[in-house]
Amino acid sequence: xxxxxxxxxxxxxxxxxxxxxxxxxxxxxxxxxxxxxxxxxxxxxxxxxxxxxxxxxxxxxxxxxxxxxxxxxxxxxxxxxxxxxxxxxxxxxxxxxxxxxxxxxxxxxxxxxx
Amino acid sequence: xxxxxxxxxxxxxxxxxxxxxxxxxxxxxxxxxxxxxxxxxxxxxxxxxxxxxxxxxxxxxxxxxxxxxxxxxxxxxxxxxxxxxxxxxxxxxxxxxxxxxxxxxxxxxxxx
Numbered sequence: 001x002x003x004x005x006x007x008x009x010x011x012x013x014x015x016x017x018x019x020x021x022x023x024x025x026x027x028x029x030x031x032x033x034x035x036x037x038x039x040x041x042x043x044x045x046x047x048x049x050x051x052x053x054x055x056x057x058x059x060x061x062x063x064x065x066x067x068x069x070x071x072x073x074x075x076x077x078x079x080x081x082x083x084x085x086x087x088x089x090x091x092x093x094x095x096x097x098x099x100x101x102x103x104x105x106x107x108x109x110x111x112x113x114x
Numbered sequence: 115x116x117x118x119x120x121x122x123x124x125x126x127x128x129x130x131x132x133x134x135x136x137x138x139x140x141x142x143x144x145x146x147x148x149x150x151x152x153x154x155x156x157x158x159x160x161x162x163x164x165x166x167x168x169x170x171x172x173x174x175x176x177x178x179x180x181x182x183x184x185x186x187x188x189x190x191x192x193x194x195x196x197x198x199x200x201x202x203x204x205x206x207x208x209x210x211x212x213x214x215x216x217x218x219x220x221x222x223x224x225x226x
Binding site: 004006031040041042043045048050088090092094096097099100101102103104105106107108110 | 123146148150155156157158159160163165166204208211212213214216217218219
């Protein structure tokens, strides 16, 4: 089945530690996204990538980094510079239909700080 | 700037009652509009979308939404709510190119 796989489902970070969240898609979509979700704040865009080897900062990129070496993969690293990383992280991919851009989501990773 | 407003943080309806979730958007051109649903601890699932044409769009799970350009609204409706519809609902607008702007969400509670 085609879809978006995020791993792990739960992740714990120690102080000063970098952690990487995985996102893989087999939908053959060109664009991929990372969102952060906090209670009552909806989804906030961290980074997005329209093609391989290219990505752009979203609204809250500070303390995060990404790479896009393969079309299928868009990992997100939460660095030690992100002082409040506890949140639910959602990865998405999208395809341009010629009439609009439709995003599809993974099941999410919940990150907590120890 | 593009924005999406969902005025209701949470709504409670009785099972079997009708439902309407409100959404207002701000966008300079013809909008692409979406409704997504999220169950606790899960990702977002697309319920329906509006790109052009008929202003009343049908989606999955018996949901529909009506685009009203004069009111800048895209309200989600369901004639009879089931307990399994309890979830958080997000309205979104295509912000040009590959970006999408999401509202803050409305949490739906269903009482027996």
